[in-house]
Amino acid sequence: xxxxxxxxxxxxxxxxxxxxxxxxxxxxxxxxxxxxxxxxxxxxxxxxxxxxxxxxxxxxxxxxxxxxxxxxxxxxxxxxxxxxxxxxxxxxxxxxxxxxxxxxxxxxxxxxxxxxxxxxxxxxxxxxxx
Amino acid sequence: xxxxxxxxxxxxxxxxxxxxxxxxxxxxxxxxxxxxxxxxxxxxxxxxxxxxxxxxxxxxxxxxxxxxxxxxxxxxxxxxxxxxxxxxxxxxxxxxxxxxxxxxxxxxxxxxxxxxxxxxxxxxxxxxxx
DNA sequence: GTTCATGCAAATCGTTTGCACAATG
DNA sequence: CATTGTGCAAACGATTTGCATGAAC
Numbered sequence: 001x002x003x004x005x006x007x008x009x010x011x012x013x014x015x016x017x018x019x020x021x022x023x024x025x026x027x028x029x030x031x032x033x034x035x036x037x038x039x040x041x042x043x044x045x046x047x048x049x050x051x052x053x054x055x056x057x058x059x060x061x062x063x064x065x066x067x068x069x070x071x072x073x074x075x076x077x078x079x080x081x082x083x084x085x086x087x088x089x090x091x092x093x094x095x096x097x098x099x100x101x102x103x104x105x106x107x108x109x110x111x112x113x114x115x116x117x118x119x120x121x122x123x124x125x126x127x128x129x130x
Numbered sequence: 131x132x133x134x135x136x137x138x139x140x141x142x143x144x145x146x147x148x149x150x151x152x153x154x155x156x157x158x159x160x161x162x163x164x165x166x167x168x169x170x171x172x173x174x175x176x177x178x179x180x181x182x183x184x185x186x187x188x189x190x191x192x193x194x195x196x197x198x199x200x201x202x203x204x205x206x207x208x209x210x211x212x213x214x215x216x217x218x219x220x221x222x223x224x225x226x227x228x229x230x231x232x233x234x235x236x237x238x239x240x241x242x243x244x245x246x247x248x249x250x251x252x253x254x255x256x257x258x259x260x
Numbered sequence: 261g262t263t264c265a266t267g268c269a270a271a272t273c274g275t276t277t278g279c280a281c282a283a284t285g
Numbered sequence: 286c287a288t289t290g291t292g293c294a295a296a297c298g299a300t301t302t303g304c305a306t307g308a309a310c
Contacts, residue, residue, distance in 0.1 A: 006284050006289055015203065024200040024219040025208075042292045047275060049290090052202055055205055062200045062210070062219070069299085070154040071194045073145065080154075080192070088261080089154045089192070115249045136264055136309050157300080172267045179265090179298060199274085 005056075011039055011049040015058060035056060079116055083123035092119065133188075140168055140181040145188060154192060209246055222249065229244035 011106050018025070025033075027046050035041045053059035070089060079092040143164050148155070157176050165171045183189035200219060211223040257258075 004285095004289070008290055009285085010291075012295095019203040024202045026200055030201070038291095040292065043274090044276075044293080048277095051276095057306055059201055062202060070153050070156055071148060071160070071189055072192060073149040073189055097178060112158065117245065117247050118202055119245045131275075134264065138308085139267060148273055168266095170267065172269095173299090174268080174301075178302095204307095 005052065008049070010041060010045055011052065013037055015053055033095070034107050041128060057098065079118065081100060081119045081121065083121065090123065092117070135182065138166065138179070140171060140175055141182065143167055144179050146178060148189060192196055209248065211249045211251065213251070218253055220253065221245070236241070 016031055017033050021033075023029075027050060030050075031041065031043050031046045034046070040128060042126065050059060050061075054061060079088045081092050083089075144160055147160060147163050152162075153159075157173065157180060160180075161171065161176045164176070164236060178189075180189060200233050211220045211222050212218075219257075
C-alpha cells in the first residue's frame with residue numbers, strides 16, 4: 001500500500017535541468033529540454049514525474065495550481081492566503097508599514113505596478129479536519 | 131480601428147457579482163451565479179467579458195495568468211517578479227527583516243507553511259521596447 | 261443601419277489517464 | 286519475478302473561437 005518509488009533516468013534529468021535553470025519553466029519547456037537526452041520522452045512522463053517530485057517536496061508548482069483561473073474585482077490592494085489542502089483563497093488585510101513596501105520597491109529597482117503577498121498554509125477549516 | 135465597447139447587461143452583472151462576493155471565483159462560478167438573471171448566458175460570454183474587464187483594468191486575474199503551470203526546484207525560499215507584458219518570471223532576492231515576516235505570520239494567526247511575495251510590473255527588457 | 265455582444269457548438273490547448281511493454285530492484 | 290516507470294494515443298476539462306442572430310448606439 002505504501003508508495004514505492006524507483007529511480008528513473010528521466011526523472012533524475014528533469015530535476016537536474018530544473019535545478020540548473022534560473023527560470024521557472026513550463027512542462028513543455030522541460031520536455032523540449034530533456035528530450036535532447038531522451039528523444040522518445042513523452043510529455044505525459046514529464047507531468048507524471050513533476051507530480052512525483054512535488055510529492056517528494058523537491059519541486060514546487062507556482063500559481064494556485066488548481067487548474068483554472070480565479071478572478072477578482074480590482075478594489076483595494078490586498079493579499080491572499082491560499083490553503084494548500086482545499087485550495088481555498090482568502091483575502092488578507094495585512095497592516096504593513098508603508099516603509100516596508102517602499103523598501104521592497106527600491107530594492108528591486110523595477111517599475112512595479114502592484115504587488116501581492118501570498119501566504120500558503122492550512123486554513124482553519126482544514127486544520128480541524130485532520 | 132480603435133476598440134469600441136458597448137454596454138452590456140451581462141457584463142455589468144458579472145462585474146457587480148464579482149464586486150459583491152468576497153471570494154475569488156472561477157469563471158464557472160460566475161457563470162452559475164449570473165445565470166440566475168440570464169438563463170441563456172453562455173460560458174463563452176463570461177470569458178469574453180472577463181477579458182474586456184481586465185483590459186479596462188477593472189478585474190484582475192490571479193495567478194500568473196499564462197494558462198499553464200510553472201515549476202521550480204525547491205531551493206531557498208525566494209520571491210518573484212512577474213512581467214505583466216511578456217509574462218516572464220524572475221527570482222527576487224529580497225532582504226526582508228526577519229521581524230517583518232514574523233509580524234506577517236502573527237497578524238494572520240494562521241498556520242503558515244510558506245509565503246511568497248509577488249511583484250507585478252514591467253520588466254527591463256519590455257521597458258525599453260515601448 | 262452599422263457594429264459590437266451574445267448564444268451555441270465546435271475547436272484548441274494544457275494536462276491526465278489507460279494500456280501494453282520496458283526498466284528497476 | 287513483481288512492480289513501477291515509459292511511450293503512445295485517447296480522454297478530459299478549462300478556455301477560446303467561428304458563425305448567425307440580437308442588442309446598442
